[in-house]
Amino acid sequence: MAKRVKEPSQREILASIRKTTEKERVEEAEFERQIAALFEAANWSASRLPDGGRTRPGDLLVKRNDLGRERRYIIDAVSEINPPRLRQAFEDFRHSIEQKKEPDFDEYWLVGQYFIGEPMRKMPRNDRRFRALDLKQLRELLAIPKPKKSKASTRLGKAVLANEKEIYLAIAGLILQIEAKLEALRGELPNSDDGQSRVAREISGFERMKAELERIREMVAAxxxxxxxxxxxxxATKTFRQGVEEWWTNKSGEILTSTAKGAILVSSVGLLALMKADSVAAITAVAAVVNGGAIEKAKKIGRAMKRIGKQALTEEAR
Structure with missing residues (x-):
């Protein structure tokens, strides 16, 4: 005779749910944002629900018009759907129904990234106002295709996929170097017309270089x-490379005698190398800087700017 499996008590169910770790809560918050984006992509409206306890369970309220009537759905986003979570969600749903004569929603959906503990009843007591869905089922229901992975058709594209983080860091560090140089140039106050024209040209050139880098970053993200x-x-990268090569061709003397400009050149060619977009002309320019003795100072500045750039990216991610 098969041994009867003891059903978990209400206290055991609650204790199991309370064991959710901080990491899981963060993951569920991110999953909630992902679900909201899916509904919005399907032209549903989605809004965050305040914590209402058992009288108002769920994380999101999503709405759509159906034959001239607004339909409202409560969405409870969880990292995984397991038997204890399913039972608790259904009991909270029933409790919220019983507390109101006229519920302010049409259906309650428990949505998780996946199911654990199959087989299980996904519609307890055959209540059609409650259902449990995993992410795949939700996409199918909303008729949203699975996002396609980026495909590289070029050598540079493959390098971007392989070195994405390093490329972002290199761009951030290089932009900081350029901004430091721009700040120094704007602080110069030459008296002569020739001096003022020189400063204006340099500012224009570095601003253009910065804009080209921002364009590369934008295209990499897209x-x-x-x-x-x-x-x-x-x-975008070809435009930047051509600008670097022209800068070296026209201003090599200034670059060789300026530590800051030498550092910007070295960092620029380093970025191009990461993206497999460096050229003979670019490599030759760096070799000239190395032979000119500016490379050690350029390396020190480059390392410092890279650290600052990494810190800036971390703060931006927050």
């Missing part, structure tokens, strides 16, 4: 999200 082909990254 490519990674599948919103732009890698040819757009190639185009």
């Amino acid at each position: 490519f990674k999200k599948g919103k732009a082909p890698d040819q757009e990254v190639v185009k």
Whole structure:
């Protein structure tokens, strides 16, 4: 005779749910934002619900118009759907129904990234106002295709996929170097017309370089999200590389005698190398800086700026 499995008590169910770790809560908050984005992509409206306890369970209220009537759905986002969570969610749903003569929602959905403990009843007591869905089922219900992974058709695109974090760091550090140089130039107050024209030209050149870097960063992000082909990254990077090469061709003497400019050149070619977009001309320019003795100071500045850039990216991610 098969041994009867003891059903968990209400206290055991609650204790199991309370064991949710801080990490799981963060993951569920991120999953909640992902679910809201899916509904919005399907032209539903989604809003965050305040914590209402058992009288108002759920994380999101989503709405849509159906034949001229507004339908409202309570969404409870969880990292995984297991038997204790399913039972507790259904009991909270029933409690909220019983507390109100006219519930202010049509259905209650428990949505998780996946199911654990199959088989299980996904519609307890056959109540059609309650259902449990995993992420795949929700996508199918909303008719949202699974996002496509970015595909690289170029050497540069493959390098971006392989070195994405390093590329972002290199761009951030290089932009900081350029901003420091711009600040120094704006602090110069030459008296002569020639001096003022020189400063204005340099400021214009570094501002253009900064804008080109920001464009590369924008195109890399769009490519990674599948919103732009890698040819757009190639185009933006080619523009930047040509600018660097022209700068060296026209201003090599100034670059060789300026530690800051030498550092910017070295960092620029380093970025191009990360993206597999460096050229003979760019490498030759760096070799000239090395032979000119400016490389050690340039390296020190480059390392310092890289650390600052990494810190800036961390703070931006917060």
